[in-house]
Amino acid sequence: MGRYVIRRLLQMIPVFLGSTFLIFVMVHALGDPVNALFGDRAPDPVVAAQIRKQYNLDEPLWLQYLIYMGNLFRWDFGTTFNGQSVTSLLATAYPATIKLTAVAFTIEVIFGVGFGLISGLRRGGWSDNTVLIFTLIVISIPTFVTGYVLQYLVGVQWGILPATAGEDLTLESLLLPGIVLASVSLAYVARLTRTTVAENSRADFVRTAVAKGLPRRRVVLNHLLRNSLIPVVTFLGADLGALMGGALVTERIFNIHGVGFYLYQGIVRQNTATVVGFVTILIIIYLAANLLVDLLYAVLDPRIRYA
């Protein structure tokens, strides 16, 4: 187990270096950031040269990458063109994203697993069909449509929940964006749970549990659900990593200044340091989430051993 973790951590190093270098190259391929800074006007050559010098943009790309990686180890993610450090941007963005993730993830787990369980236990019944149709609709509609429609109906028309979140992130203001963000994953979780529950409900060990005279509640929760959740937890773990990466669409619709919001602005304004800095953090989160999911397997299923 310990050796497995060490090996996985070592494997992360080339993945991390490779993916950060790729994002570095891709951001530079977008065009000259200094030109973009000046918009339609032609930049003053002296000023442009000075900015280039300040941000090491006059150096060859590989050297820029090395300088950047060197700074990373001093927890310096670079500086944006308007002088803000990316570290401070991360510090404002992440609390918002973490709060949104917490709300969305809770909704996803409770309703996804709940609907899936009901539907899997009553295959072919009306509740099963309702869940199937509902999830199909949610999966097929893009997030920006559900987002704007719910914002308009719930937030503006009926005024049940705040239409936007803004600076002050309360649970109430995050509920609507949380539902929108959770909806698609929730549908997948429900369908995945339904499939595994339906499969396992015919398993021999469930029949044994019934033959032991256990109450139905115990059969379902301790025997059926415990086994059915193994693939679901894996999906949830990977999805948690994705949610922590920010929600570009949802955060923009509801004006939440999280990771997705800043990342979007960084891309639009060709702010190299912002994009590279945020993506670097995202890569680390993804790698960590993946490792955790793999380790969780062994906790959930004692048959799995790591070598």
Place this chain on the structure above:
Amino acid sequence: MTTVIEKAEPADRLTPGTPLLEVRDLHVEFKTRDGVAKAVNGVNYSVAAGETLAVLGESGSGKSVTAQTIMGILDMPPGRVTAGEILYRGQDMLKMSNEQRRRIRGRKIAMIFQDALSSLNPVLSVGYQLGEMFRVHEGASKKEAKAKAVELMDRVRIPAAAQRVDDYPHQFSGGMRQRIMIAMALALQPDLIIADEPTTALDVTVQAQVMDLLAELQAEYNMGLILITHDLGVVADVADKIAVMYAGRIVETAPVHELYKNPAHPYTKGLLRSIPRLDQKGGDLYAIKGLPPNLYKVPSGCAFNPRCDAATDLCRTEIPALHQVLDKDGAELEGRRSACHLWKETLHG
């Protein structure tokens, strides 16, 4: 706690002759897309305390479906009991509420399944799964349950039980896993154990050990045992009486040794002839011609008639009753019945 069952027990004491379990004219069918499969068509059998009844038959003969109906673990739908009674200590279990039946399951009537690996929960330790019996039925604490689980594992002779109680099913060998299944069935010292092909998935050497253990524990606790099998070898050693099933019906019942010596039904005769014998080394194995009947379309008359060499017109039109078998002098042979129009010829001819 279990008021209903406790009410049932005095009634049993009043009539000591009442069998522990009696199945009367049980009919079970499955409704599927292809039609209605008649899996069990009027089964009758009974087991007394301390007695072993072997139910013998091919796959699809209805022996397992009958057992699952007794346990109340048949999938309904598609399964459906269309007629009959299952009397436990004189009370019809088919008329009981789900809760009443649940309290009998595992506690009074326990079941051992064929494949212990798939029948045990792969993600829970064997100690937990054994202890669950005490926690649910007797309200034992986690600690007590675990101690009792170790005791049980000792009882079925699993080496180093105290160290292995937290192991998972996949960490045990096939024979040890089946011992755990037996321990689980035995946990609350039930009146009756139904063992559905308990040794089929095991090595031959281990089969004998597991069967001996089961027989020994049954004798010790004076339990009734319904042993479902298609292995004639297993039956001979442990059973008191045999019920042979074919196409959802009992075709012959007899005390075990009489059946082996002198079968009264052509199907039983065929089964016995198809056992490989040492003195026939090199010769072809006998096989009953034809295939087991399609349960969606059971042949008219005696279901065995298309495969029977002695079949007459009567066999093709009229379903034979389960006749009392008589000896050559016309005296009743106790416990011997045959569902063959030609039982006399089969037995004496």
